[in-house]
Amino acid sequence: MKPTNHFLRDMLDLDAPEAANDVIYVASEPTAAKAVAGGAAVLTVPFRAINSGNFFTDESKPLRTFDVIVRAYGDSIVRVSCSFDGAALPDGVATDDSPMLQFHKSLAPVKLTVRKTAAGWDLVDPKGKVRFRVDTTRPPKTDWKHGGSNWPVAAEFSPTVFPDGKTPVRFQAYDQFFPMLHDSLPLAFAERDGRIDRTAFALHVAPGEKFAGTGERFAGPNLAGQTLVLENTDGSGVNSRRTYKNMPFYVSSRGYGVFMHTSAHIRLALASVSTRATSAAIAWPAVDLFFLGGGSVERAVYNFRRVSGFPANVPLWSLGTWMSRMTYHSAAEMDAVCDRLRKEKFPADVIHADTGWFKQNWNCDWEFSPERFPNTADWIATLRRRGFRLSLWQMPMVRSDNPHFELCRENKFVLPKRQAAVAGGSNFSNLRYDGHIDFSNPGAVSWYQGVLEKLLKLGASAIKTDFGEGIDMDADYVLPAELLHNLYGLLYQKAAYEVTARVTGEPLIFARAGWAGCQRYPLHWGGDSAATWDGLAGTIRGGLHAGLSGYGFWSHDVPGFYGNPDFMSNWPDETLYVRWTQMGVFTSHLRYHGTTPREMYHYPKAAPVVRKWLNLRYCLIPYLVDQARRVTASGLPIFRSMIFHHADDPAVWTIDDQYYFGDAFLVAPMTTPTGRRDVYLPEGDWVDFWTGQQVQGPVLLKDVKQPITRMPIYVVKGAKVRVYPELVQCTDDMDLKKAVTLTFDKTYKGFAKSVLGKVVKL
Helix, strand or coil, X not given: CCCCCHHHHHCCCCCCHHHCCCEEEEECCCCEEEECCCCCEEEEEEEEEECCCCCCECCCCCCEEEEEEEEEECCCEEEEEEECCCCCCCCCCCHHHCCCCCCCCCCCEECCEEEECCCEEEEECCCCCEEXXXXXXXXXXXXXXXXXXXXXXXXXXXXXXXXXCXXXXXXXXXXXXXXXXXXXXXXXXXXXXXXXXXXXXXXXXXXXXXXXXXXXXXXXCCCCCEEEEECCCCCCCCCCCCCCEEEEEEEECCCCEEEECCCCCEEEEECCCCCCEEEEEECCCEEEEEEECCCCHHHHHHHHHHHHCCCCCCCHHHHCEEECCCCCCCHHHHHHHHHHHHHCCCCCCEEEECCCCCCCCCCCCCCCCCCCCCCHHHHHHHHHHCCCEEEEEECCECCCCCCCHHHHHHCCCEEECCCCCEHHHCCCHHHECCEEECCCCHHHHHHHHHHHHHHHHHCCCEEEECCCCCCCCCCCCCCCHHHHHHHHXXXXXXXXXXXXXXXXXXXXXXXXXXXXXXXXXXXXXXXXXXXXXXXXXXXXXXXXXXXXXXXXXXECEECCCECCCCCCCCCCCHHHHHHHHHHHHCCCCEEECCCCCCXXXXXXXXXXXXXHHHHHHHHCHHHHHHHHHHHCCCCCCCEECCHHHHCCXXXXXXXXXXXXECCCEEECCCCCCCCEEEEEEEEEEEEECCCCCEEEEEEEEEEEECCCCCCCEEEECCCEEEECCCCCCCHHHCCHHHCEEEECCCCCCCHHHCHHHHHCCC
C-alpha cells in the first residue's frame, strides 16, 4: 500500500517502488532514565512499528528498545545520540574521534543527575539547571472518539532540551491532523530488507521562528519554508539550489542552533513539510544531535565552532589582492602580468597558476612543465622578492595517463571507477579522470602530502584545493562512500592545510567544497559564479549563508568566473567589474579570476576607479587584521549577515544584498547597473562613510544614488578603525606599527577630510 501520509512520502520516500516492504519504527515515551559513568544519562526508549498505510501500530511486530544517550558540555551545549544498529555513531568512527569534531579546550563534559519528577525525569547539571526534561503526561492516554470511530493515540517521544538551561527546544510529538496523518515524527527509523538505513527526527517550530545556516545557500536569508538536501555537489554557479558547501547545522531566530553530527546525506525540512517542525531524514542508522544554546545567533554559531572547530587565522599577505585567470600557461606570461600590475600601480600580493602549469592542461601531476616553467625554484624566489606569493591549482582526481596513477592504483590511494565519469558531475570533457584520491586511507593522505610538500618547498605559498564536492559512489573506499561523499572535502582540505602549515608556517588553502569542520581550514571561496549582475547577487547570498554556517573567512571570483552565454568568451561588463570590485574590497579576501582575462588593465574604463578601490583595500588591512583575530575566537565571520546583530528585527531576515564588514561597516553593494538602490539601516546610530552625516536607524533610505566611484557604506557611530596611512604595492611594504586609528564620531567630517581621503582620492 502506498502511503497517503505526506511525511512518509516527502521525507522517507516510502512511495518509491523499493520501499514496498519498508518498516517504520517510531519512538514512544521513555520508560526509564539513569545516570551512567562519565556524566551522561541514558533513556530507555521503546520504538513501535507502524503501518505506513494508516499509521496505526503494527501489532504483528514487537517493540524494539534502544538507549538514547544525553550528554552536556559546558553551560550551553547538550548532545542527544542514538545508534539503531549497534554500530558507531554517524561518522562511521568512534564518535569523539570524528574528523568533524574538534572540541575547544574550554568545553568540558558536565555531569548530569537524573531527578524523578511527577511528570517524568529532569536531567540536571551541577548548577541545578535542567538541561533535558522528559514529560510523560501528554497527551491524555485515552482513545480519541470521533464519528463513532476509535482512533488509538499512541504515546510519542516528546522531551524538551534546554541547551543553555533556559532556551527550550522540544522534540515535536503528535504533529498530526489525526493519528492516521502525521506531518513529522519526533524520532524514528526505517528498516529495509532487515537493515536500518534511515533515521528521522523533528523539533518544534514556534510561530514566526526563522532559520539560517545549512551551508552556502544562494537564496534569501530566512530558510523557513524550504526543504533542503544536504548533499554536496558542483553548484555549477551561484544561482541554483545546488551548492558546493552544505553544513549539517542550522541556527534559529530564537537563539539556538542544531548540529547534526553526520556526514551522511540529509533531507532537512525547515518548517516546510510541517510548519510546526523542523524535520530531518538522515541516510544512516544513527542520530547524533548537538543542541547549541547561548541566546543569540552569534552565540549559537560560537558553540557550533566550540564543537567542530574555530577558523584558524590567516596570513597577512592573504588579505591583499589575488590575481588569476583560467589560465596562465607559462612563467613568462605570469611575469608579464606581475610586471604590469606593478608598473600601473595595482597593489597585489598573490599570483595564481590555475590549470595550465602542468605538462598538459588539466592533467594534474603536481609537476611544472619544464618547457614553460624552467628554473622553477629560481622563478618562484624572484616572484617572492617582488612581493608576489604563488598559489597553485590542483585537484584530487588522477587520470590513467598521469605518471602517479599506477603507484596510486596499486596501493589503493586512488580508487578507479567502474564506469567512465567526469569530475563532480561537470560537463567539461577535459576533466576526465580515472579515480579519486581516497582521503579516508591514511596511506593516500601521506602520499598526497608528499607531492604537495615538494611544491611548498619549491616556494609555493598556497594550494587551491579545487573540487571535492563529489566522489565515485561505486568505488571501494576505506570509509563507505555514503559517509565519505560529504566528508571528502574536509579530509582533502585538512591534508593540504596541515602539510602547508608544516612546511611554510603560514598555512592557507583556497577551497570550494565544504562540510562541518571545513571552517577550521581557511580559505573558502564561493565557486564558479556567472560574470553577470545575477552572479554578483548570488555570490553575496552564498557568502552571507556561509558566515551563518560557521565559516569565518570567505572569498569569491571578481567579477564573476564564467561568461554568459558563451562560457569561455564573454567578458564581463566594465561597470560590473567596478561594482564587484567595490563589494570585494569589503570582504575578507579579494581574488580576481575568470575564464577570460581579469587583469585590471584589460578594462580601461574601469581601471582608474579600480586602482583607487584597491588602494582603499590596502588602507583597511590593519582593520582586517584586527577583525580576523576576533573571528577566530567568536561566532562571527568577517563577511557578516545583519542577522548576527539584529536578529529581532524582522526586516533583516528579508535583506540579502547588504552586510556587515566586520564590526564597524555596513555595506550595501550596487547589484544592478542603475547606480541606485534602497538601503536599510537597522536600529542604532550610523555615520555615512562618505559624507560624515549621522543617521539614526531603523530607517529605509529610498533610491540612494551613487556614482560609479562609490557605493553606500555606513559605519557604526563611535567605531574605532585602524587604517594604514600610506600607499603600498603589497603587504611586504607595510609596517603595521604605522597604522592609525580613525574614529567615526562627531570628529569625522567625511571621507575626503579623513586620513583615508588624503591617501585615496575617491
